Amino acid sequence: MRKPILITCFAAGFLGACAQTSHLAYYYKTVVGFNASASNQPPSGQIMLGYDRRMIALVPKTQPDSNKPDYEAMSVISCVNARTRQVFSIDFEERLATGEAANNYADNPEKSKSHFFKCFDEPSAENQQKGVEK
């Protein structure tokens, strides 16, 4: 009985380890119970029993098809306003720019504020309607 479990765990770990992190990902995770999870970039893992809530951001460091080990994969500028209504109910509003678009916004911070990333200093229309303050 022990062997199949070990094989399953090994297979899951092998698949995960082989997977290239070629995407930007961020997510919010809430668990009540038992959780064992891992990520390959950066190498990390956890075993948890009980209640856990966390926000995880995975940003690729290098281009998957690049031969330059120090070549930065991407630029990101992002603003997320997340609001928990219940334990398992999350609303969010995000504004995100990647790659050249992020570089352009970084080069022109005033443009960023006025055009796209208003969420840095202004409450959203949705929040204004609901009377929520940031």
Add this chain to the structure above:
Amino acid sequence: MSWPKAETALFIVCCFLLLYGLCVTITGCAVGNVGSLAAHVTQADGARVVDLYTVGLYLRTAPDDQGLQLGFGKRTYVFPDHSCTPSTYSLEPGWHYFVVPLPDTSAVAIDSRHLGVDLQLGPAEFGITIGLQNTVLMAYIPSDRSLTMQLSYFSGQPAQTYLRIRNQGEPCESQY
């Protein structure tokens, strides 16, 4: 000691429902977008939102959402809806049962809730959960993309979803 008739009937109904739920949980099976599942598609502003309900064993095969789960689950996918992703037009608003025409494109956000056993096989994380789990994937973007995205998502209110994506350097500016 004899029970009153009403209580006996209620007890039998409860037992029946419990047994029925157990049977459905054990025998329910779905792979990808086919099987013991139901989905509700909602047309939102710039997006089509799919609420996918599963029961029993469910093998997720989408590249951005692979895994295996046993139990009850609800997954909400937010797909971009514009002329550059024609595959989303197969998602007619309304209820779909047993076969859900999910598009080939990646979802820009996934809100998943699950009660039971869930084996995650990436792409962001791999692992196993036993119990209750809620995962909200807010962004999943290829590292070589240059884009701007604005997304508002309200859990349980798919019609209020708002999505705008603008890609740079591609023939179709809105393509994700």
